[in-house]
Amino acid sequence: PDPGPETILKHSISLYSSIAFFVGTQLDIFTVLDKRPMTVEETAAVLDIKPRFLKRLLYALVASEMLTVEDGVFANTEEASRYLVKGKPDFMGDHVLVNPFLKYWMFYAGTITAESLKKGTAVNKFDYSGSTYKDLLNTFRGTMPIAIKAGEELAKRYDFSGYSSMADVGGASGGLAASLVKTFPHLKATVTDLPSVTPVAKTLLEEQGAAGIEVLDWDVLGGPLQPIIRCRGPQGPYSGAVAGAGGSSTDQHRQIRQSWRRYLHSRSHHG
Secondary structure (H helix, E strand, O other): OOOOOHHHHHHHHHHHHHHHHHHHHHHOHHHHHHHOOEEHHHHHHHHOOOHHHHHHHHHHHHHOOOEEEEOOEEEEOHHHHHHOOOOOOOOOOOOOOOOHHHHHHHHHHHHHHHHHHHHOOOOOOOOOOOOOHHHHHHHHHHHHHHHHHHHHHHHHHOOOOOOOEEEEEOOOOOHHHHHHHHHOOOOEEEEEEOOOOHHHHHHHHHHOOOOOOEEEEOOOOOOOOHHHHHOOEOOEOOOOEEEOOOOOOHHHHHHHHHHHHHHHHHHHHHO
């Protein structure tokens, strides 16, 4: 039999449910509705949105199986209530795959990917070294919750109790290191990143009450090893390292691994 367009339609339709879910997390609709089920008008009043606009979104979330509706009253599904309500133990809103701040950039990147492929270079490349403090602060303040969540997940998977010190290479906001130190208070952490990024990391770590974490200028892709060798952990060379998402390509991630191997090799010559 001739194939039907089921797969094509599945991927095309999934875009609409993804957008509805993304907007729902942006507006924090699931937290609002977890207090009690509400009508369109009641929900719109809380969110300060015109009811006729919100109505379409709420029904789209029903179609996406994130909400239920009965007699015009909307409520969270059990799944949404457990994972999408701020303040609950299993809240996933800061997960890298769910966080609306990151989703915004992913949707935007999707609109220019074809153009980037045609040109053979990124159309709108984010230049960390050339960005202003204000722009970087806005960016990393948005990604800070994601980094903290990543640190929490990392602490669940790996036991750092046997480590005395660690370096978060390309640590950006420093959120991952702050989260690890919160779980393992004995851990002496250092966040390394570009000179344009480290002032932002210091500000954000102070906001998190983690000003004790050391922040170090180091270009892991091209900088010399001397700064990080001189700034080893208090008990000698760093006993653990975490590589952040600093690389924007496979080649850059490979360079990061090579730079850290050079550091590990240097330990025998400097410690």
